[in-house]
Amino acid sequence: MTAEQTDRPIQERWAEVVQHVKDEYLSDAQRWPWIVGFSGGKDSTVVAHAVFEALATVPPSQRSRPVHIVSNDTMVESPLVMAHLDEVSAQIQGAVDNLSLPITVARTRPDPDKTFWVLLIGKGYPSPNQQMRWCTDRLKIQPTSTYIRDNVSKHGAAVVVLGVRRTESIRRMRTVDKYENDRGTNLNLHSSITGAYIFRPIVDLTTDDVWEILGSFHAPWGGSHKKLFQLYRDAEGGECPVVLSKDEAPGCGTKNSRFGCWTCTVVEKDKSLQGFVDSGQHAYKPLIAFRDWLVSIRNDKTKRSAIRRNGRLTFDVSGKHIPGPFTIQARQEILERLLAAQAEFGTKLITDEEIDLIHKCWAMDLQQEERLANA
Missing domain, CATH: 3.40.50.620 (HUPs)
Structure with a gap:
């Protein structure tokens, strides 16, 4: 122009x-x-x-x-x-x-x-x-x-x-x-x-x-x-x-993207939520705390399975082990913390339908683990 x-x-x-x-x-x-x-x-x-x-x-x-x-x-x-x-x-x-x-x-x-x-x-x-x-x-x-x-x-x-x-x-x-x-x-x-x-x-x-x-x-x-x-x-x-x-x-999720998902762990710090808190919306504090904790546990080996969802151990070209999904125990902890944040925030953050589907996923994964253990 x-x-x-x-x-x-x-x-x-x-x-x-x-x-x-x-x-x-x-x-x-x-x-x-x-x-x-x-x-x-x-x-x-x-x-x-x-x-x-x-x-x-x-x-x-x-x-x-x-x-x-x-x-x-x-x-x-x-x-x-x-x-x-x-x-x-x-x-x-x-x-x-x-x-x-x-x-x-x-x-x-x-x-x-x-x-x-x-x-x-x-x-x-x-x-x-x-x-x-x-x-x-x-x-x-x-x-x-x-x-x-x-x-x-x-x-x-x-x-x-x-x-x-x-x-x-x-x-x-x-x-x-x-x-x-x-x-x-x-x-x-x-x-x-x-x-x-x-x-x-x-x-x-x-x-x-x-x-x-x-x-x-x-x-x-x-x-x-x-x-x-x-x-x-x-x-x-x-x-x-x-x-x-x-x-x-x-x-989506760059350092300049501050107006999107409150759960965004792609950015280092969620400036949008912090901006709302700084402007007086203090109810957002539990969401910030939960989101920051979610970032912190991503690479915690104690919370990740050793094998991928396909049942295989995976390594990168340098021979470094690539961990699999969050363990069932870690997922249970995430849900507990999310529900606690939801109770403190006072507004639904997860639907009942999602919770039902989550429990079904856990049941299927536990069955898979049992089959692999007995194989």
Whole structure:
């Protein structure tokens, strides 16, 4: 973006973004549904705002393209963030109903047997880290990809609308440049889902542009974006992005990602939770303590099985032993500590269904250990 472009009033630049979204909505590919990735963060909120505003100006007879505003619940999101997402989603749904817009407000979740707690406590997966980031795929990529593929199957193709910006980070800039198209359209092929395309309507906006837009214009579904501003102030600003492919997975759980899963053990310190505590939300202290303890036990050999889940001893190229999953005893301790943190926090952190599945996993693993011992 040139200096001349950024010097123009934000009203002009915002009007161009909305018109850009409207033009693309009415393009020849309007039979393909739009799937708007909505995390509730600043960038996805600006995109949802633009889509909503653009759609409201399209004559009802031309609103033939269905739009899905889809958020993802990893089931271990920060409770404050989820409360904000729930509130905004309800506001959007209410406005959609009142205005009769062709918008579906949806939320994806991991499969019951692939939630964070079932995999960690039930099957003993070690706490995620930079080298073994199993959580991103199970909790984020798979649920949203399934939603996209279902729409591709139903309509032949789908367009994923994302709040990706070129200036977010060096990694994001490289990703945008890598998939930049030269076909004379606004759409890029999705990197891993056949039949899916990516539309990035705010790719050239800066962070300052995003905040100025949010501060200058009321939310089209009612109210303002003031609560979002406060949430960022309390969380110290960063956020985990919408992740749709393994190419983008490294952006989840980086040192700048402070607005995501409260259980994130990929980062050294959870600045988001600490930010909430520093801003007066002292109820989050037991969550911080639990998360830090979870980090500390990851490589504790006394809490890890010697063999992998396939029953084999594993060594790396240097001959160093690679431990297996958490032992049953360690998993029991993790669950006990989680339930204690839940009681202190006062809000459910794990569902009854997950606890039932965890106990089933333990029973199956104990049976397996008995068979191996008697073999």
